[in-house]
Amino acid sequence: MMSSAIKPPAPAERFTQILSVGIGGSALGPQFVAEALAPDNPPLKIRFIDNTDPAGIDHQIAQLGPELATTLVIVISKSGGTPETRNGLLEVQKAFREAGLEFAKQGVAITQENSLLDNTARIEGWLARFPMFDWVGGRTSEMSAVGLLPAALQGIDIKEMLAGAALMDEANRTTVVKNNPAALLALCWYWATDGIGSKDMVVLPYKDSLLLFSRYLQQLVMESLGKEFDLDGNRVNQGISVYGNKGSTDQHAYIQQLREGVNNFFVTFIEVLRDRPPGHDWELEPGVTCGDYLFGMLHGTRSALYANDRESISVTVQEVTPRSVGALVALYERAVGIYASLVNINAYHQPGVEAGKKAAGEVLALQKRVLAVLNEASCKEPVEPLTLEEVADRCHASEDIEMIFKIIAHMAANDRAIIAEGSCGSPRSIKVFLGECNVDELYA
Numbered sequence: 001m002m003s004s005a006i007k008p009p010a011p012a013e014r015f016t017q018i019l020s021v022g023i024g025g026s027a028l029g030p031q032f033v034a035e036a037l038a039p040d041n042p043p044l045k046i047r048f049i050d051n052t053d054p055a056g057i058d059h060q061i062a063q064l065g066p067e068l069a070t071t072l073v074i075v076i077s078k079s080g081g082t083p084e085t086r087n088g089l090l091e092v093q094k095a096f097r098e099a100g101l102e103f104a105k106q107g108v109a110i111t112q113e114n115s116l117l118d119n120t121a122r123i124e125g126w127l128a129r130f131p132m133f134d135w136v137g138g139r140t141s142e143m144s145a146v147g148l149l150p151a152a153l154q155g156i157d158i159k160e161m162l163a164g165a166a167l168m169d170e171a172n173r174t175t176v177v178k179n180n181p182a183a184l185l186a187l188c189w190y191w192a193t194d195g196i197g198s199k200d201m202v203v204l205p206y207k208d209s210l211l212l213f214s215r216y217l218q219q220l221v222m223e224s225l226g227k228e229f230d231l232d233g234n235r236v237n238q239g240i241s242v243y244g245n246k247g248s249t250d251q252h253a254y255i256q257q258l259r260e261g262v263n264n265f266f267v268t269f270i271e272v273l274r275d276r277p278p279g280h281d282w283e284l285e286p287g288v289t290c291g292d293y294l295f296g297m298l299h300g301t302r303s304a305l306y307a308n309d310r311e312s313i314s315v316t317v318q319e320v321t322p323r324s325v326g327a328l329v330a331l332y333e334r335a336v337g338i339y340a341s342l343v344n345i346n347a348y349h350q351p352g353v354e355a356g357k358k359a360a361g362e363v364l365a366l367q368k369r370v371l372a373v374l375n376e377a378s379c380k381e382p383v384e385p386l387t388l389e390e391v392a393d394r395c396h397a398s399e400d401i402e403m404i405f406k407i408i409a410h411m412a413a414n415d416r417a418i419i420a421e422g423s424c425g426s427p428r429s430i431k432v433f434l435g436e437c438n439v440d441e442l443y444a
């Protein structure tokens, strides 16, 4: 990539679209950068599968239609074992098989060497594999192959992104705090939130192309700073909540509450000085352009909030370019690191996420037991529809009866279980069985 060997294709070359499969730090940076910087008619248009929602995946694949044949699929996962990403890959591979296409010729993996994904891509002979390094965190991977490969293929100048990030890093190396942008930002967060996350960070870029900045920052800040224990093992429940969208759009949504409601936030205004590329501006009323209105809205809101004791930070960039976006990414990555040091926590792990993943695994394991019990009862002659209590008893999981109900309701909604009596609106009334008896199938 750095040698510029990777270029977007010329028209009528082999690929026309990119389908990126990844989640969290393996999706949010590329999504933000595509929205911020991709040209209006990129050489390769990018779309994302970033969830294990089957309908969402179907929607992306349906929208590709016959262009699946000319779609480069980039599967991104640092660990190479994230279930949502694995499921997205399996769904896409199924779509390729059904279309009579060979996935390996169009698949690219970005992952740590020897991960499950890396080994799959190697054994199946995918088009290419790009390494992710252990020391690059998922949420700080935008400037690695994770962000740079999709960006380069969309015709975005990745050398300029890196140059912007490098300039910002340079500025952040000074030990003179008032000249160090990341240290200043981190100190502002500390000041605004009393160093305990007492207020939320509302991120408001006044520029449509920066719409996804707040989503990107949400993971960067909250997954890094939201920690139960500090580095000395004290329970601290640290973190700063992040939300936002864009101005002035949000002025017509929730700014009313920010100005007059509960004072539990600070705003970060992202101001972009250049409204349009040179030579395209015009005055829609004497002396005033459309961009002047945006400028007025930003500064009007900022003053109105200030007048009511609501604090804000303003970050100003000249224009939205690969260089300024690279600089913004580096600024926030460093500010998060510095803030973590200020409050004595580890910004670079995420133990809390593991709890949810483990619990999801337990739900799926319970579902297999429920299926085994229902299968046995459904294979009887005549079929034996079971109540919730009966299913729970036979699963030896009476304490999980609510979860068993959820599992059955989900299966019934997807035609994988049949409600013989009662309705899901009144759980104790239902009797359930499977439409088919799968004698040969081993569910447990």
Ligand SMILES: O=P(O)(O)OC[C@H]1O[C@](O)(CO)[C@@H](O)[C@@H]1O
Residues within 6 Å of the ligand: 023, 024, 025, 026, 076, 077, 078, 079, 080, 081, 082, 085, 138, 139, 223, 350, 353
């Ligand atoms: O890149 P991976 O390993 O698939 O992980 C995806 C995301 O999952 C997390 O581990 C937990 O949400 C994030 O830190 C990470 O960005």
